[in-house]
Amino acid sequence: MAGTGIFSEILDGDVYKYYADGEWKKSSSSKTVAIINPTTRKTQYKVQACTQEEVNKTMETAKTAQKSWAKTPLWKRAELLHKAAAILKEHKASIAECLVKEIAKPAKDAVTEVVRSGDLVSYCAEEGVRILGEGKFLVSDSFPGNERTKYCLTSKIPLGVILAIPPFNYPVNLAVSKIAPALIAGNSLVLKPPTQGAVAALHMVHCFHLAGFPKGLISCVTGKGSEIGDFLTMHPAINCISFTGGDTGISISKKAGMIPLQMELGGKDACIVLEDADLDLVAANIIKGGFSYSGQRCTAVKVVLVMESVADALVEKVKAKVAKLTVGPPENNCDITPVVSESSANFIEGLVMDAKQKGATFCQEYRREGNLIWPLLLDNVRPDMRIAWEEPFGPVLPVIRIGSVEEGIHHCNASNFGLQGCVFTKDINKAVLISDAMETGTVQINSAPARGPDHFPFQGFKDSGIGSQGVTNSINMMTKVKTTVINLPTPSYTMG
Ligand SMILES: NC(=O)C1=CN([C@@H]2O[C@H](COP(=O)(O)OP(=O)(O)OC[C@H]3O[C@@H](n4cnc5c(N)ncnc54)[C@H](OP(=O)(O)O)[C@@H]3O)[C@@H](O)[C@H]2O)C=CC1
Numbered sequence: 282m283a284g285t286g287i288f289s290e291i292l293d294g295d296v297y298k299y300y301a302d303g304e305w306k307k308s309s310s311s312k313t314v315a316i317i318n319p320t321t322r323k324t325q326y327k328v329q330a331c332t333q334e335e336v337n338k339t340m341e342t343a344k345t346a347q348k349s350w351a352k353t354p355l356w357k358r359a360e361l362l363h364k365a366a367a368i369l370k371e372h373k374a375s376i377a378e379c380l381v382k383e384i385a386k387p388a389k390d391a392v393t394e395v396v397r398s399g400d401l402v403s404y405c406a407e408e409g410v411r412i413l414g415e416g417k418f419l420v421s422d423s424f425p426g427n428e429r430t431k432y433c434l435t436s437k438i439p440l441g442v443i444l445a446i447p448p449f450n451y452p453v454n455l456a457v458s459k460i461a462p463a464l465i466a467g468n469s470l471v472l473k474p475p476t477q478g479a480v481a482a483l484h485m486v487h488c489f490h491l492a493g494f495p496k497g498l499i500s501c502v503t504g505k506g507s508e509i510g511d512f513l514t515m516h517p518a519i520n521c522i523s524f525t526g527g528d529t530g531i532s533i534s535k536k537a538g539m540i541p542l543q544m545e546l547g548g549k550d551a552c553i554v555l556e557d558a559d560l561d562l563v564a565a566n567i568i569k570g571g572f573s574y575s576g577q578r579c580t581a582v583k584v585v586l587v588m589e590s591v592a593d594a595l596v597e598k599v600k601a602k603v604a605k606l607t608v609g610p611p612e613n614n615c616d617i618t619p620v621v622s623e624s625s626a627n628f629i630e631g632l633v634m635d636a637k638q639k640g641a642t643f644c645q646e647y648r649r650e651g652n653l654i655w656p657l658l659l660d661n662v663r664p665d666m667r668i669a670w671e672e673p674f675g676p677v678l679p680v681i682r683i684g685s686v687e688e689g690i691h692h693c694n695a696s697n698f699g700l701q702g703c704v705f706t707k708d709i710n711k712a713v714l715i716s717d718a719m720e721t722g723t724v725q726i727n728s729a730p731a732r733g734p735d736h737f738p739f740q741g742f743k744d745s746g747i748g749s750q751g752v753t754n755s756i757n758m759m760t761k762v763k764t765t766v767i768n769l770p771t772p773s774y775t776m777g
């Protein structure tokens with residue numbers, strides 16, 4: 282159970298401690314931050330509100346720990362990561378329990394998130410050993426005017442201290458997707474977990490603690506992003522920020538210093554459906570893509586752009602599947618569970634009311650109880666409606682009927698987002714042309730958008746992000762290139 286057994290060390294009374302310098306600590310602020318259970322709308326957990334002084338101390342220890350960690354052999358770093366992954370998986374039930382209570386993730390999906398995270402950590406350890414063990418060797422006579430007098434040796438070295446800020450919807454998986462690459466590459470890491478999801482993240486961090494990483498190498502400071510966020514992201518000790526979340530990432534990018542940034546932000550993933558598509562496959566993917574975890578995935582299908590000639594048939598199929606979705610508490614493994622907060626539910630309702638006023642067709646009756654919103658398909662959505670462009674991050678999906686493929690591509694590209702998109706057609710040649718025309722980081726052909734599997738590259742264009750994630754890209758991103766050039770007094774050529 283959460284906060285008991287091996288996890289009792291991380292709890293003080295009813296407040297979870299923060300983690301710095303290899304120890305679980307109480308903040309001197311004597312202030313706490315409440316985590317509201319989205320289902321009961323009551324306080325479920327409390328975490329420490331860390332002070333700026335505590336952040337300063339954490340950064341200092343992170344800097345010191347990184348210096349010796351960079352000298353730790355790669356195979357040893359990998360060994361510790363494998364150990365952490367095993368501990369994480371062993372304690373999946375306690376961590377999943379937190380995900381259910383803090384972010385209303387359906388119980389089964391919560392367990393999947395933890396197991397997937399363990400797998401990611403192990404994969405990262407293996408990949409790191411492979412790619413960081415390799416460098417480049419260049420000779421000078423490949424550039425005009427040079428003889429072979431210079432040998433250039435290139436290797437990847439750590440950046441220093443990485444600041445990781447994940448969002449509420451995958452507080453464990455999107456934390457380890459930053460932690461594991463940072464550590465294998467020889468960096469130290471300071472985690473600022475999302476407030477909703479902080480307790481799951483603290484349990485996950487304890488698994489790293491139990492694995493035996495050196496003191497100060499990983500830290501986890503808690504507090505509201507709106508209060509300590511700027512202090513963290515503008516801290517002079519930080520050498521890189523890896524952030525996943527909403528528009529907050531855009532303002533962080535503007536304020537951050539001259540350091541590498543990895544930003545994975547919002548999306549408005551379009552699903553383009555052509556006349557020849559297998560409509561049963563499309564409907565199944567719209568349900569999975571649009572409604573899993575109640576639409577609270579950056580990669581959720583967020584607008585369907587369907588050719589008018591097949592729109593009636595598709596909408597009927599999706600409607601039939603929506604009717605079968607179960608709605609209720611995450612503990613019961615319902616398909617649709619309460620959205621993360623009251624303000625999020627109010628925002629979603631605002632989009633729905635705007636669409637109603639402007640004449641969208643409601644395929645189901647709009648229904649809400651507290652933070653629980655019943656799944657809703659909105660047909661005949663037009664570009665003047667907010668839902669055509671904004672991401673609800675909830676179980677509400679707009680359908681726009683299009684007269685041509687070009688119209689669909691145009692709508693997709695007119696968005697300020699460019700995360701993923703998908704196209705359904707039996708004609709692979711057409712699919713490739715459409716994929717090339719869509720201004721998004723990834724296009725899925727005949728399947729809903731998805732970040733996973735976690736070793737695939739994952740990137741957003743435009744307001745959806747900077748850089749690319751996925752295990753390999755994240756490891757590379759958290760390193761810098763160092764070269765050493767050996768200068769020979771005379772040219773040297775091997776004879777073969
Ligand atoms: N592209 C991608 O991979 C993904 C994108 N997202 C996007 O994230 C959004 C939903 O997630 P949500 O958690 O609400 O996103 P937010 O941007 O609100 O929060 C993300 C993280 O930033 C923290 N934060 C808040 N303010 C600051 C600040 N000033 N400085 C530094 N950190 C801060 C939050 O902490 P606190 O909780 O304490 O406020 C949280 O840990 C959606 O737009 C979604 O599309 C989500 C998942 C994946």
Ligand SMILES: O=C(O)[C@H](O)COP(=O)(O)O
Pocket residue numbers: 450451455577578579580581730731732733
């Ligand atoms: O935050 C998100 O929504 C995730 O990055 C989506 O991951 P998934 O597509 O693998 O569920």
